[in-house]
Amino acid sequence: MTQPLDYLKESPSQTAGPYVHIGCVPNFAGIKMYDGDLGASMKTGPVQGQEITIKGHVYDGTGTPLRDAMIEIWQPDAAGLFASANETRGTADPNFTGFGRTAGDMDTGEFTFETVKPGAVPWPDGRMQAPHITFWIVARGINIGLHTRMYFEDESDANATDPILTRMEHQNRVPTLLATKTADGVYTFDIHLQGPQETVFFDM
Amino acid sequence: MSLIKTQGGFITRDRGRQPDAYTPDYKTSVKRSPSAALLSFPSSISEETAPMFGHGMLGELDNDLIHNYAAAGESAIGPRIIVHGRVLDENGNGIPNTLVEFWQANAGGRYRHKKESYLAPLDPNFGGCGRTITGEDGSYEFRTVQPGPYPWPNRMNDWRPAHIHFSLFGHGFAQRLITQMYFEGDPHIKLCPIVGVLKSQEAVDALTAPLDMNRTVPMDSRAYKFDMVLRGRRQTYFENRKEGM
Ligand SMILES: [Fe+2]
Numbered sequence: 001m002t003q004p005l006d007y008l009k010e011s012p013s014q015t016a017g018p019y020v021h022i023g024c025v026p027n028f029a030g031i032k033m034y035d036g037d038l039g040a041s042m043k044t045g046p047v048q049g050q051e052i053t054i055k056g057h058v059y060d061g062t063g064t065p066l067r068d069a070m071i072e073i074w075q076p077d078a079a080g081l082f083a084s085a086n087e088t089r090g091t092a093d094p095n096f097t098g099f100g101r102t103a104g105d106m107d108t109g110e111f112t113f114e115t116v117k118p119g120a121v122p123w124p125d126g127r128m129q130a131p132h133i134t135f136w137i138v139a140r141g142i143n144i145g146l147h148t149r150m151y152f153e154d155e156s157d158a159n160a161t162d163p164i165l166t167r168m169e170h171q172n173r174v175p176t177l178l179a180t181k182t183a184d185g186v187y188t189f190d191i192h193l194q195g196p197q198e199t200v201f202f203d204m
Numbered sequence: 205m206s207l208i209k210t211q212g213g214f215i216t217r218d219r220g221r222q223p224d225a226y227t228p229d230y231k232t233s234v235k236r237s238p239s240a241a242l243l244s245f246p247s248s249i250s251e252e253t254a255p256m257f258g259h260g261m262l263g264e265l266d267n268d269l270i271h272n273y274a275a276a277g278e279s280a281i282g283p284r285i286i287v288h289g290r291v292l293d294e295n296g297n298g299i300p301n302t303l304v305e306f307w308q309a310n311a312g313g314r315y316r317h318k319k320e321s322y323l324a325p326l327d328p329n330f331g332g333c334g335r336t337i338t339g340e341d342g343s344y345e346f347r348t349v350q351p352g353p354y355p356w357p358n359r360m361n362d363w364r365p366a367h368i369h370f371s372l373f374g375h376g377f378a379q380r381l382i383t384q385m386y387f388e389g390d391p392h393i394k395l396c397p398i399v400g401v402l403k404s405q406e407a408v409d410a411l412t413a414p415l416d417m418n419r420t421v422p423m424d425s426r427a428y429k430f431d432m433v434l435r436g437r438r439q440t441y442f443e444n445r446k447e448g449m
Binding site for chain 2: 139
């Protein structure tokens with residue numbers, strides 16, 4: 001026998017289910033609460049840097065867009081600083097929260113985020129990572145939230161030295177993490193849960 | 205010289221205790237489950253930071269589902285309960301000042317949602333959602349009515365046990381978690397394919413709240429205690445030496 005290792009265990013995840021909107025975006029679900037839904041706007045005033053729009057769908061393994069998902073994003077400001085209590089490198093843009101949350105369009109499932117192009121942030125060893133936005137996707141049928149990252153197609157120099165993108169075994173899957181520029185300041189980022197175009201999901 | 209404790213990266217998630225993505229008894233998971241292996245990397249600042257939500261954003265009734273959607277002088281129908289507990293990390297530390305959101309069906313098992321088709325009636329005084337922010341020791345509490353079990357389209361006769369959904373943030377986005385709380389003694393727990401994605405009885409027990417008579421308010425509300433654990437960070441120590449020593 002040994003002494004017990006008295007760490008606690010992370011609570012098991014359970015699906016967010018089809019009614020996640022009631023709890024997380026109640027106004028979207030038609031329940032008037034809280035003076036608006038959390039994460040509906042990422043800007044509280046004029047922001048620094050380039051303002052961008054991100055649009056996309058979440059597709060299942062048959063190619064059908066999900067219409068009952070909830071998508072969240074988390075990112076630094078244009079200077080690479082997070083509006084977080086754990087940010088010790090400086091003070092982030094006071095008019096930018098870095099956090100977005102949406103259920104997408106009720107009929108088409110298309111999601112839209114109005115945000116800013118993020119600055120670069122360091123990897124634990126001090127190298128810089130390419131600019132990226134963290135995505136977290138939950139829905140009915142997803143047993144534990146899926147974590148991925150969106151990088152920018154038009155940041156090829158930074159992407160070419162990124163510690164994650166350059167170390168991925170299947171380099172032919174890197175494009176699943178790249179947002180394509182469809183107009184000035186507009187990017188498309190589709191997420192495929194399964195199938196030949198399956199998005200790379202992370203365990204970080 | 206002294207030892208200083210600092211936070212390292214997040215402890216690797218124990219995927220052996222978390223449900224798999226592909227769980228065919230829960231049919232919707234079949235076409236919504238990634239089939240490639242997840243890409244493993246250490247956490248970086250993108251995962252070690254999280255949005256801040258202050259106590260100032262909370263309304264007075266945000267943690268009272270009996271009244272937060274009810275007309276003046278009215279209250280939601282159903283068994284009155286208090287749900288309380290702590291949000292902890294894997295190192296056993298309470299997680300202070302973190303947002304906890306919750307949602308549920310009404311006492312008849314009906315959700316207030318346009319895609320909901322169960323014939324049980326809506327309660328005009330029950331919205332079904334609430335939120336709170338943990339105290340300094342990670343504690344939280346809210347008041348609600350006990351939700352009812354409800355049928356759902358999966359196999360021909362599947363019913364969800366009574367449950368409350370929870371959404372948690374922590375202080376790093378890597379801790380983000382959504383889960384469900386079940387009630388001690390519910391016979392549907394054993395039968396439900398969504399509970400069935402859990403890999404062990406121990407994991408089911410970790411999501412099953414016991415009746416807590418110590419927190420029950422006599423002649424008013426029963427209480428259930430539900431603690432939740434989010435991922436922890438590696439604790440590292442380094443020596444704080446003066447230059448040149
Ligand atoms: Fe539910």
